[in-house]
Amino acid sequence: MRGQLQEAAATFAGGQDALEGILLGLVDDVDRAVREPLEIFPVCHHSPASALAMARRLREKQPKVVYLELCEDMAPLLTELRNCKLPVAVQSFATEIDGFPAEWSPLSVVAPITEASAEYQAIAYALDTPGVELVLVDRSSDHVFQWDARGEQHERTDQAADPDAPPAEEEAALHGDAVGVDIGDLRPRFAELEEHLLRHGRVRHWSEWWHQYVELPLGDSDHDTYRQVMFLIGSLFRRLAPGDPHRVRVDEDRERYMWTRMREHRAATGVDPADCLYVCGAFHAASRVEEFGIEGADTFEISPRSATKWQHGLIPSSHAAIEAQFGLAAGSVSIAATVWAKNVKRTRVQPYRLEGQAGTKKSRAKKKAVAAAPPVPEIEAADRLTGFLQQPPVLDALDEAELRGWSVDVVRAARRNGYLASTADAIAVFETSILLAGMRDRAKPTPYDFQDAAVTCIEKDAVPGRRDVRRIVEIMMGGDRVGQVGYESLPPLARDVHYRLAPLQLPLEKRGVQRALLDIAGRPELEACSDVLWMLRRLLPHGAARPIMGERKLGERSIQESWDLALGTHQRALIELGYEGVSIEQVLEQRLRRTAYAPTATAATVLEAVEDATLYLGSRRLADELGSHALTVLAAERSVDGAPEVLRRVRRLLAYYRTSEPVLPPWIESFVKAGYAHYCTLLPVAFTDEDATVRQVAAMLGFLFSMESLALSLGCDRTQLELAVGQSHPEDPSKTALLWAAQTHLGTLPRAELRSRCDELLGNPLVVPSYPRYLSGFVHALEPVPGLTDFVVEAVSNAFGRLPDPVLLPWLPTLITTLRKDGADLAPLLIREAGRIFPGRLAALDEWVPPWLAQPVVDAARRGGRTGGGAGGGAAHAKRSTLLVAHPQTCDALAGLLGYDGAWASADPGADAGSGTGSGTGGGGAVLVGRHPETAAALGALLGG
Template identity: 80%
Template sequence: MSGPRESTSFGALRGQLQEAAATFAGGPDALEGILLGMVDDVDRAVREPLEIFPVCHHSPASALAMARRLREKQPKVVYLELCEDMAPLLTELRNCRLPVAVQAFAGDVDGFPADWAPLSVVAPVTEASAEYQAIAYALDTPGVELVLVDRSSDHVFQWDRRGEHAQEAATPPEEAEAALHGEAVGVEIGDLRPRFAELEEHLLRHGKVRHWSEWWHQYVEVPLGDSDHDTYRQVMFLIGSLFRRLAPGEGSRVRVDEDRERYMWTRMREHLTATGADPEDCLYVCGAFHAASRVEEFGVHGASDTFTISPRTATTWQYGLIPSSHAAIEAQFGLAAGSVSIAATEWAKTLKRTRVKPFRLEGQAGTKKSGKKTALPAVAVAPQSTVAADKLTGFLRRPPVLDGLDEAELLGWSVDIVRAARRNGYLASTADAIAVFETSILLAGMRDRAKPTPYDFQDAAVTCIEKDSVPGRRDVRRLVEIMMGGDRIGQVGYDSLPPLARDVYDRLAPLELKLEQRGVRRALLDMASRPELQACSDVLWMLRRLLPQGAARPIMGERGLGERSIQESWDLALGTHQRALIELGYEGVSLEQVLEQRLRRDAYGAQATTATVLAAVEDATLYLRSRRLSDELGTHALKVLATERSVDGAPEVLRRVRALLAYYRTSEPVLPSWIESFVKTGYAHYCTLLPTAFRDEDATVGQVAAMLGFLFSMESLALSLGCDRTQLELAVAQSHPDEPSKTALLWAAQVQLGTLSRAELRARCAELLDNPLVVPAYPRYLSGFVHALEPVPGLADVVVEAVSNAFGRLPDTVLLPWLPLLITTLRSGASDLAPLLIREAGRIFPGRLAALDIWVPPWRMPQTDPFAAARPKPAPGVHRGATLLTKHPATCDAVAELLGCDGVWAGAAAGPNPSGGAVLTARHPATADALESLLAGG
């Protein structure tokens, strides 16, 4: 694995570690093997001809060392640990404001489980990171080649068969708001953290710190800030080797780590062979964890035939840049809140103190544009020696350098936090600023450091200011994070956006708003005076349909079938939701294309229901105004309806079919053929399911009422299309429910069909109130009657009568116990039908309290014939129907002939040979009287 120990300069260090192991462990054991193995790892990495530059994720010390080394060595090839398929996107970083993340996205998967979709891989980039320094140097320096050597985005998921990515990328609920990366898998460039829980706990306890970010800042960032190049490398190699050797030795993560290292060294050797580059002119930038690798493929001269890179799957990947933030990076990689912001502040302070000039991409926000790129001045660099000088011994034996207290800086922090606390509702004063100042020094002394760190100051501020309550929405810890730099959020520039996002901004340009900025912008659209804003309104309604809630929120105006507002008001936050807008660009080149694809996906999905397909039809009509797509999806709704065997979606189907019918009847000369077929098919389908639904305990009364509502409201259209009403009558006759609410619903259906009179229905309600065993279940009967207003709205007066009778007849001892049940039943099951019931009650009951005492309910008033006084009385001995016969003999004979009554007309009196009309009148006098009453009334 490594060369002879005698050929290196780490012999003294090995001897010291061997003595220490023998002293603490009482003899040679595993401890000695670990300590000496760490030295071997450092020795091996240092002696590699291709210079390895170990880094830590978003570490200012790593970034500073990288900037120095690049200006000193000026490598011609930079190998970077980043997904190799993301290389074309790096040039777009110059159009963005950092932090941003390079993203690989796949909406449709081919070769992975379908439930993994969509797949997303992100690699966040900040200014205070070594990888950004390497990218900026390589892209803006002529003659330098940047090569990404890590596994592709496709391999990230190929090597994650058991779904570990979902566990690693899961975001805690309290951090969901900050996680701009969503559920994307993060590429951990330079991830350096113990994977041995006991080791991390030990380091935190003895370091007197709360979390890993604070430990790293205190014991690595600060000591390495001013160290030379060799010391930096050897210390990072040592830390990476320590964490590597103490990590669990089994599991898929270890296998993936080793495969990544094999992958990267294989790619580098392939590039060296193909280009003939000299390893001395190359620089390999990777995480310190991977720099101390022990795989056989390690190094330029490592094994070259022991690892085969598998081909990618057929999944189509799309690439782009999305906004990132400090909080998103912290949430995704498990860092302490505020640590990335503190690192950015330390980076700015370090640059000012050391006067090191960092690398920044031309055109990056905050940089000056230059006309041409110039090469860096040549610097004489001594060739790398095969025997590196031992810098670890001196570094490990050197006592910690205690920085002097910067009273001006600490005093400024104390004043600023008190000012911020007072703005957020805290009763803070000058005395609190003094307390924070002194407590910071006290805490630093208790933790064996002379200069308070930002974490010491944060603890002191919480102790002295927050006390026991938080008056505002921000606590003191969050205020310190904001004061130290805040959650800086990046932005992707217009030129780096996908075509769809640029098209959205272009189409919304008439609004004259800075929509690319974060925050909410109010848009006012007056289409009456500016008709060109109608196109903006169409875009906004589609964005509301496609983007997360809050990206485009209508304040005034609505869009429904057949409805268009002439004035609208919107709250727009497209800059805040830029990531979601960018990911829309991965699905298509225009909003219309993406919306059509999503509607098809919803309608043709495995879980699609009839209601889902009808919703897609409505959205296609509403947003796209596409008759072609609407007809296609409507035809598919027929197929889905025919396969459904439950009535779960009946209420939604009824609501959407009614809305579509109303729209087509008012806007189209004829109904589309698909909706006629849908009504005809639905009529037969629900007639078939009706008896089963009445008996099914899982079918609710609202669902059965929606089925009846479809059958009764669509009956006239269905009959005109060839349906048979007998099918509905048989379905109702075969229904025998056991549940009280469904029984009441069945009675209402029978009234609508004419098989049960309203008088008989009233009698049945009275019988329910007379039966003491049924009275406790009476609220459920009322619930069924209220639901019956959906299919039979004409029964509103009967329902009001049923409720009124219950309140009028039942004693308080019976009424009060089930009154809460009645209210909760109506509220939970029929809240949308209650207004109809209330309006009917308002029509029947008197409007004033004084009139209530003499008021008589309509159902208790005697029923009289309103035409009895105006109707002429027949002569004695002559039936009233005879008058009708004498006036219209031909009509009576025709009716009699149809009914099979033969005879010869003999006048009004029936002689020996009476006519058919006379026989008909004699057999059915009541019918003749009723017909005469109707004619007389008319």
């Protein structure tokens, strides 16, 4: 082969150059790997040919030590594979990181394992064969992040993926953002080379090329041919890879790491290299580092691990998750599983399966060891490789029965999914598959040819919501098989959750949504299940535990609840909770502390943590601790961004503590006292700050006004609030209206003057365009001053009645969106007040007079009563006298309270003053009415006097 490649280089390149070095280097790499005394078994990730060759070689060689390219810290978990349903992934997980940037958290590394993979065959053989040791020699999970730059662990995607492929389902996200570690990362890293292979191979993506030109030919090859072909492919891809210094260094360091670990193990155990088998990816098998081989140099120093605390476990995986993480074509892993089952049946090779593996039967007896085959001479091995590469494609007879069955099954599945498919379509799919295989120079239609034919013949149009034919073919070929972790292999937290939810009597380990009905009033023991479900809803992703009926608020508990549970579907998330603690209460407490003490935490987020601690954990200790921390965070804030949320949560907590406990907790009293002084200090700046919104300033005023009585009882000074309002000088119209509302609440701005200011704004043509912004301020003022609701209704009504249409109509959408976004909780106040003021029937609207329009009559009566002059004033005075004479009891009682004791004088000025009680307006009642005529005038106006 060396001479043939040298002649080819001279022929095609015209002389000795780099091409000759590459071609001859391939032979050198293969020769070096074959001569190594410790047998190297190159594999490709999730390759049925590799798995079949591995099972065959293990039964022939019966090695005593199996070195496997897998993270060395994952070794203790491999025995737990017996309790799982494949595919699953071995995971290393870390939330408490030390030595890595904080933004990387959480760190996660997964190694997916399927039955049609060489690593599973090696694991099953080593664990079920007595006297065999399995040694993982690849870098640890900690070194994965030490060596790889963040964001570069897996940049590869399938370049030629179908653009019309459906979006990935939830199974494709089972691995999350974890870094994938696989055995046999065998794919060209030279983009031009991959494009060349795809174009000349007449395929769409790399998975199809590998299946057609490597997977199928190697399925029937002998052991030596298989090894040398895989060595050759790995060397080719390695030598034609672009010279990325970082990636080359990581690859070579991995190889140095693995050979160093193997030499350390051999030195400690003294095992014979002939009794060992080294399983690694073909890319790393053709290595050129100095540490290669059992006689390699011991110059590589393994760096120590960081102080990061790693947790390990098994998580469910799926074919779609593996394809998405490792850049494989959709459906390729399912097709590989189908090919694996077919190869096992065809070759009658008995694969290794773990005893007790889910879905398998226990073997009756151990298989007897097969004598190792005699070593093949090197020249014969080279001749086998040369012959394999030179032989033409074998024209297999078309397996018509298999293709016919596929065609019938896909039509049946298409009809179940709403397609108008018939027998004619099955015939068309059958013939088109043969036609496509012939056009692509294939001796036999592959599953990919059949998939293209089915799409062409059946999917004549795309209907929204209908499952496409490509997906139907994938399901028919095996579907997206999803693994499951057994109960015994779950972490303690997950098992505790299943145990505590056992009274629900539901198979929670199954995938899909299950409905749970909780009659807590009839079965009080279900209240504990309710507590667990609410905590799971807080901790797990959306959809894992979703309440349909029932809610949980401070001070409220439902007597009946209904839940949709999908714990089996979200098993990975539940398992990862087990990495953080031994119970969900512990995990929730840790997360609340982490949120509250985070550098970016605000007073609002800390108060939310306090509320969650009370709501889900019922922990007064944790709530008091976080509440005291909220006081510290609030004192350090210099902005008012979180004021609305702080106001909402403090009000809710105060209402809860006032109704459930005899006294308020000390922390919330201190929080109110400190918050009162804090917001008084920030108020003048917030009124003039352009970044502070009206809603935020209104929330500050709401805190100050609603907490004022409590703050004053705790020793605060109201003068501080009055000074803060007096020092506020906003320029924005909405904030100006908000300031007027605050002054009205404090008593420094009478309502009559506030009404006159609004009238002046409507009467000024220069200010009319900005009047809607004043109204927005008044609407937000309902938060701190709800007593102005009637005035806001009056202001809005006057605006609708007096504003011109060019100003009013463009402003209406703004008013509606503002109320929906910022004033959703304030709109009911306006609606109720408007319903109280406005008439309930349309017929009464014509005669209806708004209360604010009748108010000037009362004011005129007041002015007349005070002056006492004029005919109008005398008439009003006479009406008041008549009213007081008719109803003297109220005036007598009020006069008695104020210390007046006198008799009533005659209503007639000329009558005798002492004519008796009820006959005049003299004495104490007269003095009182004379000093305070407004009360009598208002009462007379209300009674129509």
